[in-house]
Amino acid sequence: MTTPWSRRGFLTVCSGTALSLGLGTRAFAASDEFATLRARWRTLILGEGFDPAAEPFRSRLADLGTTAGRYRASMAPAAGSLWPDLVYADPDPDTDQESYRYSGNMNTSYTRLSTLAQAYCLPGIGLTGDADLRDAIRAGLDHLHDDVYHPDRTRYGNWYSWQIGAPQALLDVCVLMYDALPADRLAGYLAAVDHFVPDSAVASYSGTSTGANRVDLCRVLALRGVLGASAAKVALARDALSPVFPYVTSGDGLYADGSFIQHTTVPYTGSYGSVMLGGLGLLFALLAGSSWEVTDPDRQIVFDAVEHAWAPFIHNGLVMDGVAGRAISRGLSAADPQRIQQDDHLRGHPILGAIVLLGQAASAAENARWRALVKGWMQRDHYSPPLADPVLSLPHLARLKGVQDDGSVTAVAEPAGHRLFPSMARATHRGPGWAAALSMADKRITHYETGNGENLRGWHTGAGMLYWWGDTFANGQYSDAFWPTVDPYRLPGTTVSRKALADGAGGDWGASMPDADWVGGATDGHRAAVGQHLKGLQSTLVAKKSWFFLDDTVVCLGAGITCTDGTAVETTVENRNLGPTGGAPFTVDGTVRPAGYPWSATLTGAKWAHIGGHGGYVFPGGATVRALRDARDGSWSTINRGGATTVLNRKYLTMYVDHGTDPANASYAYLLLPGATAARTRARAADAHWLTVLANTDNQQGVAVTSLGFTGVNFWFGGTVGTLTASDPCSVMISEDDDGTAVIAVSDPMGRRTSLTLTWRRAVAAVTSAPGTLASATTGATLTLGFGDLTGAAGATQRVTVRLG
Incomplete structure (x- = not known):
């Protein structure tokens, strides 16, 4: 039976004494802290905690x-490069549009050195403790x-490479090779970090x-402080985390509704948000029990955000x-x-690992819930099992x-249900x-x-793109070369002009925002x-688009x-992306x-x-x-200037409504039934009484499903739809229950209403719960709700529960 490699065993190769990550008590004396x-x-x-032989x-x-052997063999130090394929010398840093690429190559060069240092320290590599590899790492540094990368250099290209990417990799190498680095050289590396x-x-x-x-910057400062035995640097890093924790109401950060924004205007939970979550997990674990433990009570907001x-x-x-x-x-x-293609699964797995790590700093109850969530996600990821993820980091692999x-x-x-994120114009739904x-x-x-030559044709992803996945099927829909091969003018759910757009149209870094403020909704x-x-x-x-999310259906309306x-x-x-064979x-x-x-047809009636x-x-x-x-056909290079030119081919089945050239007040209506069989779809189509479209105009859109007790109306302007009258623009949904109660959910997506009156022509005996924004309520044969100032609600749903008459 193979004996698992102990932490002490393989860390001793890199010097130092291994340490448990137990976070409950002060773990060490001050003299030994660094x-x-x-x-x-x-x-x-x-x-x-892993067995390298298993x-x-x-x-x-x-x-x-x-990989490390290949990197070591190809390393060839020369003026302007450490590897021939990673030239970082920028011939004209003031004007050259390739400056980002050159600075990125410098960043990648440090990342390769980090890979070599890991290979030197870890067991089962074939290079563990290799003296020649150690010398190569030192020569590369x-x-x-x-x-x-030294204090006399002025940075060029991408700031990220100089302030985050390169110094993080450099400091990781310095930690791993600490006892193998002469003190003067280490001091020089730290001076470079201090400069940039x-x-x-x-x-x-x-x-x-x-x-x-x-x-990320705090991680750099903390590690620089640890390596340089600077208590002030570590304290600065800890304290500089505090502005990250509180909810924000504009710009970058976490919002009370669960939104996460980076670059001021971009929903980024799954990319920058992943980096933030992983970075906080690392720093909380690093500093736990030390003189610099992160104790800011607002860090609970981050813990809450795992599920929120x-x-x-x-x-x-x-x-x-x-x-x-x-x-x-x-x-x-x-x-x-040779780098593995990224996709939604490979971006998701590090978040799972980060949640497990963060759980070590959270309460026992939170940690238990999160581990149960992670285990469920792992078990259901049949398309791309996390433990077979070829790019997931070794620590995350061990955690999972x-x-x-x-x-x-x-x-x-x-969990079944709906979540609205009005602060980032997103919604998720589970049936x-x-x-x-x-x-x-x-x-x-x-x-x-x-930005950076990336996502050049993502123009219409914010035009009402409706993604959906099955529980045990279609989970590779957007993973399997979807983005380089899909027609970017025909993203599912969107309404789009076929006007040709230039690559990167609208400007870099999320510069293109429409002058539209009625975007959002209401949910129970x-x-x-x-x-x-x-x-x-x-x-x-211009168009008005509505979606009504129900138990097994999404009702989609468009007007104006x-x-x-x-x-x-x-x-x-x-x-639908049907893969290379397209046999559905x-x-x-x-x-x-x-x-x-190819095949095409016009399906009339x-x-x-x-x-x-x-x-x-x-x-x-x-x-x-x-x-x-x-x-x-498509290639990653068509949508990302750094992408491979390899031509990919995927089969698609597309359905679309052609509104014609220069339409005026056109409309559409359809129902999406994810996972439905043909028989269930036929039955739903034959049931003329299941759905009532109450309105589908430029002024209002609404539906009712009597069997569900559901009514939903988007009032683009005030008016009357069915049994509902709204004084001003708003979103309303009502869910009546068999127990004689109903929930009226109301929101002000525009964030402008200082007052709002909603009338429901339905007998109501009493209001049993209401938010503080409800100023008045009249019950009886008709319910009239008077809301006060909603401008501070940030589009959040106001829920009123009533007992029906």
Whole structure:
């Protein structure tokens, strides 16, 4: 039987004494604090508690050894580079548009040295404790310091490379190789860090020093302090974390509704948010029990956010692309063809590991709940099992393996229900066996983010893109080369002008926000009414779009669709990625359509459609829908200038409503039934009484489903729809229960209402609970609710519970 490699065993190779990460008590005496913190950081970045001879660790360590061997063999120090394929000397740093690439190569050079240092320290590599490798690492550090990263250098290109990427990797190497580095050389490396990351980098919570970036800067300062035995630096890093914790009401950070924003206008829970969560977990663990433990009571906001902000966007191990910004375009790399393609699952797995790590600093109850959540996500990730993730860090791999093997942890199922995130124009919904997410844009939230040559064609991801996944199927829908091969003008759920847009149209870093402020909705936590006043990117297109999220259905309405671009306008009902083979059967009104590629047809008077293995679609009253099967070519380089040029091909089945060229007041209506069989789809289409469309105009959109006791109305302007009258623009949904109660959920998506009156012509005996914003209520044969100032509610739903008469 193989004896697991102890932490003491492999950390001794890198010097120092191994340290348990027990966080409950002060772990060490003051005289040993910096040495102990170095040992703790080694444990955090190398991993602990795993058997290097057992899978998945044996293969991962062997792969690391192979990669390290390749890096060592190809290292060739020269003026302007440490590796020939990573030239960092910028010939003209003031004007050269390639400056970002050169600075990125410098960053990557340090990252490769970090890989070599890990290979030197970890067991099962084939290079553990190798003297030649040690000398190569030292030579590489010296070369980068003398040639590019030193106090006399002025930075160029991307600030991130100089202040976060390179110094983090450099400091990790210094910790791992601490006893192998001459004191004067270490001092020189730290002086370089001081030059590029001075204390002033965290003096103001603004610019590039907010949210995830601030946490990354604090990591640099903390490690610089540990390595240089500077208590002041470590204290500065700890204290500079505090502005990250409180809820914000604008700009970067966490919002009370669970939103997370970075770059001022970009929903970023799944990318920068992942970095922030992981960074805080590391720093909380590093400093626990020390003189610099993070004790700010506001850190509880971060703990609360695990379930409030991150969990809603994780589905069966993936993190939803609608909150990943430009990271969705990072697939295969041109510079490093051996790098694994990123996707929503590979972005989600580090969040799972970060939650496990953060749980060590949280309460016992929180830690137990989070481990149960993580175990459930892991067990249901059949498409991309986390323990087989080829890029997940070894420490995260060990953490997730620990959760999987922990018999005391019982996996929990995905919770059904709806979550609205008005501060970032996003929504998520979970029904039995499926999940969905909605991406919108408004005057505060960008259409999309491009920058650094990334995500060049994400133009319409904020135009009402409706993502959905099954519980045990279709979880690779957006993972399998979706973004480089999908038609960017036909993203599912969107209404779009076919006006040709330039790559990166609208400007970098989330600069393009539409002048629209009615975006949001109302929810009781189970169902919802959501709406978007759509204004197209660099287009005259305007539309009113509504989604009513129910138990097994999303009702989708569009109205007021008007455009004068001189181009066609389309609403994409669906655009399913069917992979390289594309074999899903397609049925329309009971007739199976051709399976070959390419194929297209105009479906006149279509009542329903079904994609085998995916779900159903119903068109109330019939509709003219265009359908096509096409095989689309694309490459990552088409959407990301750093992407590989390899041509990929995927098969798509698309349905869309063609509103014609320059439509005026066009409309649409359809139902999405995720996971439905053809029989259930046919039955829903045949049930003319299941759904009543109360309104679908430029003024109001609303539906009622009597069997569910559901009524939802988006009032773009005040008026009357069915039994509801609103004095002003608002979103309303009502859910009547069999027990004689009802919940009236109301919101002011525009954030302008200082008063609002809602009348429901329904007998109500009493109001049993209400928010503080409710100023008056009149019951009887009709219910009249008078709300006071809603401008401070930030679009959040106001829920009133009543007893029906």
